[in-house]
Amino acid sequence: MAQPATHDRVILMPMSTAAWLVDNTTLTFEQIGDFCGLHKVKVEAIADGDIKVPARNPVNDGYITQEDLDHCMTDPNARLTLLQTDLPDPMLRAKGPRYVSVAKRADKPDGILWLLKSHPELKDGQIIRLIGTTKNTITSLRNRTHPNYSNLRARHPVLLGLCRQDELNAAILKSGGQLHPELPEVETSEQPEVEFTNWE
Structure with a gap:
């Protein structure tokens, strides 16, 4: 350890x-x-x-x-x-710095699933950098062995707040893929949710 x-x-x-x-x-x-x-x-x-x-x-x-x-x-x-400080560590309080939503981390598999479906040209390393995940998780989703696979939905990672549109676009172009014309670079709140219900 x-x-x-x-x-x-x-x-x-x-x-x-x-x-x-x-x-x-x-x-x-x-x-x-x-x-x-x-x-x-x-x-x-x-x-x-x-x-x-x-x-x-x-x-x-x-x-x-x-x-x-x-x-x-x-x-x-x-x-x-x-x-280092000469002062004692502060007591933990109920009110503190901004918390990052735990739900956002739980959404990562959905975002990865969307990337694997929509942009199979992306390398694992690119997905890891975009989403902040692990290679084992990507592999389990690609092989459909992820323990929660049956409950996942492929959802756009930008809409989930997992990465920025410009970061995603740069990764897609670098890997030789094509940008989705239906998802222009607009504010996240203006983008429609993308789901894939017939992916076999």
Whole structure:
């Protein structure tokens, strides 16, 4: 199991911190696990929605700086540095930083399913970067062995809030695919939901 970095201060809610980093950054699972003291497998489970916890922003909580976070997102070999303080860690309160919806992580399989159906040219690595998922999850959806497969619906990941339209368009064009003319680059709230009910 990954061990927390050597420091006196500890992260009070490591899984919630990991959930926020999964949803809001492009850090690798190794970077997140190293910072939070969690095994990579547990971070992957959080990313896939198998472990459902509310998310806490470590920048707002005073654990890291935005500059350090930005640097580590550009360098996958870099490691986040936990800020030291002479003050005791704050008591947990009911009101805190913005929570990322747990439901959004649960929607990831639906978004991946849409990508596999609509853009089979996308590589697994592209889907992982777009959605923040794992290769095992993509494989299980492609092979229809995902434990919740029978209950899933193929839904547009942008409409689910899992990625931005410009990010998706860039990945599609890079892989040699074609953009959907019925989904122009408009605000997410203006886009109709796309479902596939006859996919065999």
